[in-house]
Amino acid sequence: MASSNTGPKLPFSLDRYHVSEEYGFVLPHPLAELPPYYQPWMDIARQVTDLIHDRTLRSYIQQMPLLDTRFLKSHRELRLAHLALSVMTMGYVWQEGESATVKVLPRNLAVPYWEVSQHLGLPPILTHADGVLANWRKRDPEGPFDMENLELLLTLPGGESVRGFFMVTLLVELAAVPGIKAIPAVINGVHAGDDGAVMGALEDIARALCSMTEALRLMHTYVDPAVFYGIMRIYLSGWKDNPSMAEGLVYDGVQAEPVQFSGGSAAQSSLLHCFDELLGVSHELQSGAFLTRMRDYMPPAHKRMIQDISSSPSLRDFVVARDSAPLTVVFQHCVSELLALRSYHINVVSRYITIPAARARQLRAQGEGREEETLTKAPTALEERGTGGSGIMSFLKTIRDRTKEVSLSLPAPQE
Numbered sequence: 001m002a003s004s005n006t007g008p009k010l011p012f013s014l015d016r017y018h019v020s021e022e023y024g025f026v027l028p029h030p031l032a033e034l035p036p037y038y039q040p041w042m043d044i045a046r047q048v049t050d051l052i053h054d055r056t057l058r059s060y061i062q063q064m065p066l067l068d069t070r071f072l073k074s075h076r077e078l079r080l081a082h083l084a085l086s087v088m089t090m091g092y093v094w095q096e097g098e099s100a101t102v103k104v105l106p107r108n109l110a111v112p113y114w115e116v117s118q119h120l121g122l123p124p125i126l127t128h129a130d131g132v133l134a135n136w137r138k139r140d141p142e143g144p145f146d147m148e149n150l151e152l153l154l155t156l157p158g159g160e161s162v163r164g165f166f167m168v169t170l171l172v173e174l175a176a177v178p179g180i181k182a183i184p185a186v187i188n189g190v191h192a193g194d195d196g197a198v199m200g201a202l203e204d205i206a207r208a209l210c211s212m213t214e215a216l217r218l219m220h221t222y223v224d225p226a227v228f229y230g231i232m233r234i235y236l237s238g239w240k241d242n243p244s245m246a247e248g249l250v251y252d253g254v255q256a257e258p259v260q261f262s263g264g265s266a267a268q269s270s271l272l273h274c275f276d277e278l279l280g281v282s283h284e285l286q287s288g289a290f291l292t293r294m295r296d297y298m299p300p301a302h303k304r305m306i307q308d309i310s311s312s313p314s315l316r317d318f319v320v321a322r323d324s325a326p327l328t329v330v331f332q333h334c335v336s337e338l339l340a341l342r343s344y345h346i347n348v349v350s351r352y353i354t355i356p357a358a359r360a361r362q363l364r365a366q367g368e369g370r371e372e373e374t375l376t377k378a379p380t381a382l383e384e385r386g387t388g389g390s391g392i393m394s395f396l397k398t399i400r401d402r403t404k405e406v407s408l409s410l411p412a413p414q415e
C-alpha cells in the first residue's frame, strides 16, 4: 500500500472488481458447455489427453473448422472457450515433448484463441485463471467443496494428479476468501481511523492465510511428484524464457512474428499479490518484475484490484502511527502467517521439482530409463525453472525474505 493519501474511490468494495464474497477470485459456476456451434472445439478439448496419447491431437486440430467467435456472448462462455482453446494449444505445442515442438499454431486455432483472449484481456496461453479458477464442477451440486466432490471440466495428461493439482489449488483459492473479503474492511478502516475495524479484519486475514497453508498440504495426498515432474509439467509450460521454444510461437493469421508467453503458474493467482500490497511487502527488482509481469496473466479486473490496494494509504504506516500493541500484534500475525505459507510452499516446490529433478539427472547419468521411466521423460529444459519461467529456489527465497522485512516489533510499553 502507498504512503500517500491518494487512492481508489472509497468505500473500497469487491464487486467493483468482479470478486465475490462467496468465491473470491474463483469463477462462480463455470459453464461446462458452449453453444452447439462450438461443438468441434469441445469435442477435441474433451479428448486432448487421449489424442496426445495416440499422437493424433495435432492432426485433429489441423482439420478443425475455423469458427467465428461472435456467437460467444457471456463472460462465462468466453472463459470456457478460453479454457478449451488453451488446453488444445498446450497439447498441440507439447504433444511430442520438448524435442519436437512447433513454431506455428495453426490459424483455425490461433485466430479464435487470439480473439477470445482479447475479449477477456487474458493472454493466449493456459493461465491460472483457466486451469484453476474456471475449470471446476461439483459432482453433487448440493455437496461440499472438497476433493471428493470436485472434478475438472477439462484436463491434460497426468490422470488423477492433474485433478489433484488444479483442485487443491482451487481449495487454496477458496480458503483465502474470508481474507479477501476482509480487505475492504482494512482499507476503509484505515481511511476512517477505526482501529477496531482494522484489527477485526486483520484477524480474518491471518486466519485465512493459515487455512490456505492447510489446504496446500493436500497437494501431498493428491499429486504424485513423479507424475507432476515427469508428465504434467511440460503441458503447463510456456514459450517465454524456455530454451526448448527459444523464439516463441507464431499465431498464424494473427501476426507473422513469433510471440512469447509464460506458462501457467499460481504466481498468476491474485491472492498473494493482494496480501503483499496490503501489508506493504516490496519485492526485490528481478523477482518483483516477474511477479508484476504475472499480473498481465490475470483477469484485468483482478489486476486492477491489486493496483488499487497498492495505491491505498499504507496500512503499515497506519499501524506504526497508532503505536498500539494489540494492532501491531495482529498485523505481525498476518506477516507470520504469510511467511509460513511461503515457507511451506518452498517445501512443496522442493518435493515436486528439486528432488525429482535431481533424481532424473541421476537416472539419466546412469543410463537407467526403465525403472523410473516417468521421471526420465521429464523435459530437461525446465529442470532449473518454474513453468512461469523463473529460476525457482533463489526466486522463492528472495520473495520470502522480502516478506520478512515488513515485520514490526511491538511498541515499547507506556510508562
Ligand code: HEM
Binding pocket: 165, 168, 169, 172, 173, 216, 219, 223, 228, 264, 265, 266, 267, 268, 269, 271, 272, 342, 345, 348, 349, 352, 353, 385, 386, 387, 388, 389, 390, 391, 392, 395, 396, 399, 400
Ligand atoms: C505442486 C504444487 C506446486 C508447485 C510445484 C509450485 C511451484 C511453483 C514455482 C516453481 C514457482 C515459481 C514461479 C514460476 O516460475 O512458476 C511458484 C510460484 C508461486 N506459487 Fe507455486 N507451486 C505449487 C502450488 C502452488 C499453490 C497451490 C499455490 C497457491 C495458490 C501457489 C502459489 C504460488 C505463488 C503465489 C507463487 C509466486 C511466488 C510468491 O508469491 O511467493 N503455488 N510456484
